[in-house]
Amino acid sequence: MSLTPEAIQLITDTALIANGKPLPTFMPTAILPEGAKIFDLERFAAGRSRFRGTFSTNSLLDFGKYVTDRAVVNAQGFIDQDEMSCLVMFNIGDAVAPGHADDRAALKLKPTxxxxxxxxxxxxxxxxxxxxxxxxxxxxxxxxxxxxxxxxxxxxxxxxxxxxxxxxxxxxxxxxxxxxxxxxxxxxxxxxxxxxxxxxxxxxxxxxxxxxxxxxxxxxxxxxxxxxxxxxxxxxxxxxxxxxxxxEFKSVLEAQVGEAAKLALGTFNPN
Structure with missing residues (x-):
């Protein structure tokens, strides 16, 4: 008895679901058949796979303290002088080893x-x-x-x-x-x-x-x-x-952040 292509695909999918192949990624993932859902297993782990989040503030002093306290190597910041704002990304990485750029500190000054x-x-x-x-x-x-x-x-x-x-x-x-x-x-x-x-x-x-x-x-x-x-x-x-x-905003910001992040004028969109 010959099997139809649909039957063969069903047998293959069933095998993959039963024995999903793990992938060597930092966050746990596995190969599953088309049509099966992929679940994020991070919520079942003892901790998150990486530190991420955005700290937002209107205080220049608090922003500088947060960035210097983190003291992450290769952190980069981008200053938008028109908007009087700054965005520092702690895990932006580089062209060789790019990061997720989702660990951030955002400053937006409010006028008095x-x-x-x-x-x-x-x-x-x-x-x-x-x-x-x-x-x-x-x-x-x-x-x-x-x-x-x-x-x-x-x-x-x-x-x-x-x-x-x-x-x-x-x-x-x-x-x-x-x-x-x-x-x-x-x-x-x-x-x-x-x-x-x-x-x-x-x-x-x-x-x-x-x-x-x-x-x-x-x-x-x-x-x-x-x-x-x-x-x-x-x-x-x-x-x-x-x-x-x-x-003056740029000068004061550089003095507050110091060597904790490399600052540049402009904006950066990691998407």
Missing amino acids: AGYKAVCEIGGNTLSQKALSDWIEDWNASLKAVGEDLQDISIVKAIAAVRTITIKASSESDHTVRETGASRSAMDAIEASSKETLPTSLVFSVVPFEGLSVREIVLRISVITSGPVPALKLRWIGEEVQREEIAQ
């Missing part, structure tokens, strides 16, 4: 409340009340500066913002010539206040935990085109200061 407030208010059109309330809320971190760089008390700066007056004046010229005549007109609009209106606000703030104090200069502009005055704050040299903060 003051730095977040500066970032959110810059460039927005504000009412007198909105700006005066903002100055009042952050008065402990602010210094008001006048046109001649003289210091203005925060109390007077708040009063000046609240009492802005718009004055408009017109001027016209009329010229007569032998062959014709010309006329020009000019309207001037000026914003003033009963108090000395500051031209700038200097905000002293630690942008992220673990970094140094920065002085951010916010130039005050008064918009007189509407029925009521509006104000804007412009961060002077914003791009330059953001770049300086990112560079």
Whole structure:
């Protein structure tokens, strides 16, 4: 009696299921027939086959301590200055002996409340009340500066913002010539206040935990085109200061991690 191919395959599969061939892998595995499920036996062992997991934190100091405490040979880290983050992989391996890259430490700095407030208010059109309330809320971190760089008390700066007056004046010229005549007109609009209106606000703030104090200069502009005055704050040299903060982040991170991991600028996707 001859056997059909299906019967032969069934006999082969049954033999494989009964005597699955172990493979020389670090994690226990075995060859089983197609259609049979492969089970991970790690959960039945006394311990995990390897240490893995991700430590995540917003604290630069705790991140540095964790990386140095691990002290894993050939650990590599990647710094993303745009995101103010860093990812260290302890088992990334190399091209000759690649690792699983699933033992990690991840750092993502959170902006402080003051730095977040500066970032959110810059460039927005504000009412007198909105700006005066903002100055009042952050008065402990602010210094008001006048046109001649003289210091203005925060109390007077708040009063000046609240009492802005718009004055408009017109001027016209009329010229007569032998062959014709010309006329020009000019309207001037000026914003003033009963108090000395500051031209700038200097905000002293630690942008992220673990970094140094920065002085951010916010130039005050008064918009007189509407029925009521509006104000804007412009961060002077914003791009330059953001770049300086990112560079300081890299320097402080290198000092915290030391020789515990090799750091590089950029991102790495192990998938």
